[in-house]
Amino acid sequence: MTISVRPVHQQSEHQEFLTILQTNLPSLPHERRFKWLYRDNPDGPAWSWFAFEEAPDNIIGVTSVFPRSMWIAGEVQLCGQVGDFAVSASHRSLGPALLLQRATFEPVNRGELAFCYDCPPHQAGMSTFRRLGLGPSCTVHRYALPLRVDAQFRKRLGAASVVPAAAGNMLLHLHRLSTRKRGAKKLEVSEHQDAFGEEFSRLDEAAKGANKIRGRRTAAHLNWRYRQDPLQQYQVLTARRKGELLAFAVLRISPEVVTIVDLCGTDLHEACFSLLAAIVDRFASSHQTVEAFLSEGSELLPYFLKMRFQQRSEAAQIVAYAKPQSEVSGFLQRSPIWSFSKAEIMA
Amino acid sequence: MTGNHLNSPIRKFILEKFPLARKQQIKDSDPLLESGVLDSLGVLDLVSFVEQEFSVHVADDELVPENFQTIDRIAAFVQSKSGA
Numbered sequence: 001m002t003i004s005v006r007p008v009h010q011q012s013e014h015q016e017f018l019t020i021l022q023t024n025l026p027s028l029p030h031e032r033r034f035k036w037l038y039r040d041n042p043d044g045p046a047w048s049w050f051a052f053e054e055a056p057d058n059i060i061g062v063t064s065v066f067p068r069s070m071w072i073a074g075e076v077q078l079c080g081q082v083g084d085f086a087v088s089a090s091h092r093s094l095g096p097a098l099l100l101q102r103a104t105f106e107p108v109n110r111g112e113l114a115f116c117y118d119c120p121p122h123q124a125g126m127s128t129f130r131r132l133g134l135g136p137s138c139t140v141h142r143y144a145l146p147l148r149v150d151a152q153f154r155k156r157l158g159a160a161s162v163v164p165a166a167a168g169n170m171l172l173h174l175h176r177l178s179t180r181k182r183g184a185k186k187l188e189v190s191e192h193q194d195a196f197g198e199e200f201s202r203l204d205e206a207a208k209g210a211n212k213i214r215g216r217r218t219a220a221h222l223n224w225r226y227r228q229d230p231l232q233q234y235q236v237l238t239a240r241r242k243g244e245l246l247a248f249a250v251l252r253i254s255p256e257v258v259t260i261v262d263l264c265g266t267d268l269h270e271a272c273f274s275l276l277a278a279i280v281d282r283f284a285s286s287h288q289t290v291e292a293f294l295s296e297g298s299e300l301l302p303y304f305l306k307m308r309f310q311q312r313s314e315a316a317q318i319v320a321y322a323k324p325q326s327e328v329s330g331f332l333q334r335s336p337i338w339s340f341s342k343a344e345i346m347a
Numbered sequence: 348m349t350g351n352h353l354n355s356p357i358r359k360f361i362l363e364k365f366p367l368a369r370k371q372q373i374k375d376s377d378p379l380l381e382s383g384v385l386d387s388l389g390v391l392d393l394v395s396f397v398e399q400e401f402s403v404h405v406a407d408d409e410l411v412p413e414n415f416q417t418i419d420r421i422a423a424f425v426q427s428k429s430g431a
Contacts, residue, residue, distance in 0.1 A: 003411055090381045094390040095410030127387040131407070 001053045003060065003091070005099045008048040010038070017048065020062045024086035028347075029231065036230050037347070042220040043067035043078065049103040051087065051096040061087035063100040065107060065116055066347075069216040071208045073331060076216060077114035080107060083347040085118070085125075094127060101128040105321050115322035115332065119345040121315060129319045136317035138338035140345055143309040144291045146172055147280065151256055151288045175308070176280060187246060187270055189278040192236040196222035199245045206266050212297070212337040215344045217264050225343070226250050226262075234261065237278060239271040247271035249279065250343070258283045260292040262343040263300055272303035280307075295340035316345050353401070353422035360396050361418065365389055375418040390415055397421070403428040 008017050021030040038046045044067040051061030065080035072079075082104045087096050107113045119140070120126050129135070149168035153161035196219040204217040215221075226234040235251040247265020251258055258279065265271045279290055293315050294301050318340060322329035354375050361368045361384070368384045371377070379385040385393065393415070394405045403425060414424040 001411070001413065087387075089383070090378075090416075091412050092380050092385070092387050092390070093410050093412045093415040094387045094394070095407060097387050098407050098410065124386045124388040127391040130391060 002055075003051060003053055003096050003099065005049050005051050005103045008050050008062070010048070013050070016050075016059055017062065020050075020059050020088070021084055021086060024062075024088055025084065030084075032230050036224075036228060037066070038064070040224060040228065041066060042218075042224050043069045047080075047104075047107055048084075049100060051091075051100050060091040061096045061100050063104060065104050065113070067113070068344075069218070069221065070114070070213060071216055072114060072213050072328065073336065074208050074210050077328070078112070080104070080113045080116035081344075081347075082116055082118035094131065097128045098131060101132065108321055108323050111323070114326075114328045115320050117318055117320040119316040119318055126317060126319070134319050134321065137320045137332065138295045138297060138318045138340065139314055140293050140295045140316045140318065140340055142291055142293055142312045142315045143304055144289050144312045145280070145307065145309045146289055147284050148172065148288050173284070176284070186277070187239040187241050187274040188243075189237055189239050189274050192238045192248065195219075195227055196236075200248065203245050203247070203265060207264055209299070209337070209339065212299075212339045214339040217262070217343075222250075237275055239265065239274045239278075241267075241270075247275060249275045251279065253283075253287075256288040258287050258290045259342065260290065261346070262341060263292070264343075268299060268303060272300060273307070276303065276307045293342040293345065295338045297337040298339045298341065299337075300339075300341070318345070351419070351422040351426065353425050354418055356400060357397070357421050357425070358418050360393070360400075361385075364392060364396075373418070375422075377418075378416055379418070380412060380416060385415065393421070397425055401425050401429050 010017065018030050018034065046064045046066045048062065048064040050059050052059045063082060063085040065082055068079050068081045070077055070079045085100065087100070104116055108116050149172065150161070150165045153165040153168060157164065198219055200222055201218045226236065232252060235253060237249045237251070238245055239247045246267045247263065249260055250262035252261050260279065263272065263275060283290065292304060292309065294304065295318070318338060320332055322332055358375065361373070365384050371382065371384065373379070373384060390410065394410070397403065398405055409424070413420065415421055
């Protein structure tokens with residue numbers, strides 16, 4: 001049976017598209033997020049491809065590239081993030097995945113994207129890239145700061161956990177106080193509940209950096225990503241000096257864990273410490289852990305480490321594809337700084 | 348294809364390399380992909396083994412379920428490639 005790849009015709013094949021996603025990536029409510037993710041992205045609509053067996057037409061895999069405006073060495077370039085990659089269990093023989101992965105290179109080879117990147121969260125996801133001779137450009141790790149130990153102790157000790165958990169919480173509190181002494185002067189940190197305005201776009205440009213790669217954070221992108229997401233709600237904190245926006249953090253809050261999805265700004269020595277201290281203060285009595293996802297080269301990493309976040313696990317490897325011999329390809333080969341966080345790797 | 352002399356080294360490799368194969372005590376006709384014994388990384392390892400062990404080259408368009416669905420299929424595929 002011959003297996004091929006073709007672009008998805010979303011108008012006539014929409015149901016087939018949702019069906020194969022829902023069958024193979026069942027943890028996500030694909031129908032609810034489709035319009036937002038595939039159509040309303042301010043950087044443009046997604047490209048999608050089916051892998052299929054010919055005669056009879058049997059769809060056995062799918063993938064998409066989501067346009068993502070990026071800063072590359074201080075210049076704005078349109079790139080793409082590969083996502084919603086799925087192959088049916090009976091066809092995970094690598095060949096169909098290779099065809100789909102190659103399809104994601106097409107917009108790059110046509111010159112519509114500067115590069116595309118994928119973020120496989122596990123080694124199995126690297127198999128197609130290994131076969132294609134592509135290695136990771138950087139690795140994103142999960143960092144965690146424990147706030148409380150109640151849940152952990154309860155799991156291990158049951159009802160007997162109350163006293164040791166209280167002692168553990170006190171120790172963590174004292175540990176944090178010692179960290180706080182090293183922190184910089186506090187800025188004005190407050191919750192931002194409105195839509196993101198143009199001051200965020202200006203901040204993004206001010207923080208672009210000369211030799212780094214990271215996603216743009218324009219007001220349009222931030223509103224789409226964090227205010228219009230049909231599946232998630234986010235809390236936004238800003239750090240300001242005399243009213244001027246210096247940095248912001250975006251948080252996803254679950255019952256036990258606070259995830260710092262995004263943190264961006266200038267004057268990071270002050271702003272990052274102030275935001276992290278504010279996050280700890282807000283959630284120290286109600287949540288077990290604050291976590292963040294940062295690439296090895298992130299300029300944020302030293303501040304997180306000083307706040308005693310600890311590296312826990314590998315979250316994703318970033319594999320980038322640029323058109324061979326292109327200017328961007330040359331830049332990627334010169335080991336630029338990948339300043340990636342959860343914001344760049346989440347679908 | 349059961350009884351193919353190529354089955355034995357392929358089976359040995361799969362049993363040694365993939366814990367789920369040992370746990371499920373797979374037979375030569377059992378599905379390897381749908382059962383989760385082999386994922387794409389497993390296929391990659393298997394292809395490396397097949398290429399080294401039997402001195403054949405596996406092209407990308409040969410990485411299809413027909414060739415890797417079962418130990419019998421893998422053995423038949425290698426045999427067709429090597430003319431063994």
